Amino acid sequence: MTAGIDTLWAPWRLGYVQGQDRGTPPEPVEPAAWRAGAVHDCFLCRAAAADPGDDRPLGVVARTPLSLVVTNRFPYSNGHLLVAPLDHRASLADLCPEQLLDLQTCLVRWCGVMQEAMHAHGFNIGLNVGAVAGAGLPGHLHWHIVPRWPGDVNFMPTVAGARVLPQSLDSLWEQLVAAGAVGTPPTTRPASAHGDAGPSR
Numbered sequence: 001m002t003a004g005i006d007t008l009w010a011p012w013r014l015g016y017v018q019g020q021d022r023g024t025p026p027e028p029v030e031p032a033a034w035r036a037g038a039v040h041d042c043f044l045c046r047a048a049a050a051d052p053g054d055d056r057p058l059g060v061v062a063r064t065p066l067s068l069v070v071t072n073r074f075p076y077s078n079g080h081l082l083v084a085p086l087d088h089r090a091s092l093a094d095l096c097p098e099q100l101l102d103l104q105t106c107l108v109r110w111c112g113v114m115q116e117a118m119h120a121h122g123f124n125i126g127l128n129v130g131a132v133a134g135a136g137l138p139g140h141l142h143w144h145i146v147p148r149w150p151g152d153v154n155f156m157p158t159v160a161g162a163r164v165l166p167q168s169l170d171s172l173w174e175q176l177v178a179a180g181a182v183g184t185p186p187t188t189r190p191a192s193a194h195g196d197a198g199p200s201r
């Protein structure tokens with residue numbers, strides 16, 4: 001055992017890792033029109049192009065004009081979300097400043113939603129760029145948000161079976177969409193280090 005490294009068990013990911021299931025939605029949703037540059041076998045491009053009425057089967061919990069937030073069908077933990085640009089882009093350098101800002105704003109917002117709705121105590125947030133870095137979908141950038149709770153390293157093997165059920169993901173989708181609709185401030189701006197005394201009189 002390596003000191004200082006937590007192991008977050010996710011045995012239900014084995015089929016995905018072994019290539020038995022690469023993430024095709026159970027009910028294929030055919031968009032009426034694809035975005036320019038979309039890759040048709042990319043599930044993020046498919047979700048980006050789909051009608052919002054199909055958000056539930058696709059696991060899309062939020063859309064902005066530039067980004068989308070989807071549940072990961074092979075989660076490391078309950079609440080594992082992916083935040084991606086609508087455009088099929090493999091490199092950070094291919095994103096414009098507006099996309100980068102919108103993606104970061106989505107990360108902040110959905111961490112806030114999960115803190116409120118799921119009482120997440122912390123998050124692992126990560127981005128794998130390129131297949132060599134472990135990206136499962138190297139052509140379309142996506143940030144992972146993995147919510148964490150005290151002790152989840154220990155109890156997860158015990159409850160693992162409950163996390164692979166499609167109903168669990170569907171229930172998660174319902175919970176997050178409802179929580180997101182209530183609205184969580186995208187960011188809470190801390191008082192400025194230079195003094196933020198509020199509106200002057």
Ligand SMILES: [Zn+2]
Nearest residue numbers: 042045088140
């Ligand atoms: Zn794509």
